[in-house]
Amino acid sequence: MPIVEVKNLTVDFGPKSKPVRAVAGVDLHLAKGETLALLGESGSGKSVTLRSLMRLHPKSARTGGSMQVDERDVLAMPYGDLARYRGSIVSMIFQDPGLALDPVYRVGDQIAEAVVRHEGTSFKQGRARALELFERVRIPSPERRLDNYPHEMSGGMRQRAMIALALACNPKVLLADEPTTALDATVQIQVLLLLRELQRELGLAVIFVTHDIGVAVEVADRIAVMYAGKIIEEGPCADVIRAPSHPYTKGLLASRADHSFEKGARLTAIPGTPPDLATLPPGCAFAPRCAVVLDACRNSTPPPALISRHHFARCIRSEPAAARQATV
Amino acid sequence: MSHIVDTMFPPEAEDRGGAATPLLAVNGLVKHFKAKNAVVRAVDGVDFHVAKGETLGIVGESGCGKSTIARLIMQIIAPDSGTLLFDGEPVGSAALPLGDFRKKVQMVFQDSYASLNPRMTVEDTIAFGPRVHGLSHKAAVTRAHDLLHRVGLEPSRFAGRYPHEISGGQRQRINIARGLSLEPRLLILDEAVSALDKSVEAQVLNLLLDLKDEFGLTYIFISHDLNVVRFMSDRVMVMYLGKVAEIGSSEPIFKKPRHPYTEALLASMPSMDPDNRTQEAPITGDPPNPINPPPGCRFHTRCKFVSAICANAEPVLHDVGGGQSAACHLANPQSGHPRLAAAA
Structure with a gap:
């Protein structure tokens, strides 16, 4: 029984007449003690998905689908239960601890x-x-340090303090929303290692939202790549990094500057810009930027295709790893 | 773009010092900010040069002084002491008045939105500088359209838009076009791609490489992202708490760093290998506060090779060969650091 199970999650913002669908049918499951990285660019819906699990959206947002966390129905929870659920079952750490901690109270x-x-x-x-x-x-x-106010701490220490606060009531699930993005490189790696150690020792299930593939590789057992509100590829960390199947994942990995050290060489960039969620194309949202697009891509969204055990991609061209080897 | 060069800069005005003269030479640059009862030693004695046509990358963590250096070069803030030579001429002298210098050095900032005037169209934004510097309205607009085209934005679609009507990557292209509108020789890119999505970042980096070739530009490329700096730079300067820790040709520094801080910075980059994750943080703690930097070597409080000499004597940049210099006692065989004696 997974500790987190999300089925067909949708989140709409804005007026009903002109909704913006930030999350468009996300399925997630997470076992106890497992770390999942949600990888994506701004506007891909990764943070909105995470916040849905804590029901942190404004009242005007419309959430559909179902979410079970530790055998509780998150969407059906009355407010009193929600207050008990937040912090003791699921807790969250944010990108900017300076905003998440109250500036006028001592951290302790x-x-x-x-x-x-x-x-x-x-x-x-x-x-x-x-x-x-x-x-x-x-x-x-x-x-x-317990008697410090947040502004008296350095960035790395504030982030450690926020992790301490998140763990205060022994949660089973930790949601991390880009917790190391604002930190310096030498501090980021310290915080990542701390989170990995706490996850292992406390048996936490962690969902880690990041835009940085390197960070995802450091912490995650599995990686789910999001694009325009959907998970377009998901699988064990090593499979997604070494054998990406979706053209978007492939493009992200290829456009990293560390892939080509050749001076004067050009990076393999994905053309175009991430789509506007209010005016999504009918078919695959990545089709307008895709180098290997087919006519069929513009008609309907492809269902998840299984590539290998636990590894799937939402792309018409995706084939099982076995079939791919056979054709080579 | 030759017609534009003709109207603004007569060719003989370019490249006065010849190829061997650095485009920019910075000597003894110091900037201290006065805070309440304290002095922030943001830049504390920095020397470097940028050769014509090269890209100098500046890396370092927050508070190391990299952005302050950019602002000092741009003359946005005045240094406490230190000199700037641009193509051999002292900046602000009769030979190179500030107004002329500003045309030749331009900057692109991290926040693409904050650095554009929200009430000016894209076309006006780019044409503004050339008009101020004496170009006719018509010629300035022609130049703006030309530059829009060069940065990959169709003038007919984008010239009339306002900053809030375009995406972050497109806005940064506008900022680059504006930076180029005065035909500068040096472009300072201060975290110019850091706020962009990864898929867009690669496009803008490619654009910067193309523009550099096309216009014969020299770049100072400031970033906290070491991969990007390695990709872009011919030479790299690593800063720590207002001082240069290491400077030199890019590849030797990335392959064999000689300052323990550079080494730690490189080792702090996340591993991209799921089977070979980072097991131990290269250094502990946060960078100290530049208000009261540690005495001696500023890195000694976090360095794994620290010895008594490091707290007492400040190391100077020592040439270790191959165009690489490091400000570490271990890089200087005569420093008397105990590890050197042990190794000998």
């Missing part, structure tokens, strides 16, 4: 408050738990 108190609210302990016990968490996320001189 913010963590203690969450523990008191969710577990009904005394404030003193909450602070003790906060200290334990600060040690766990390896903040140097943790006793002193």
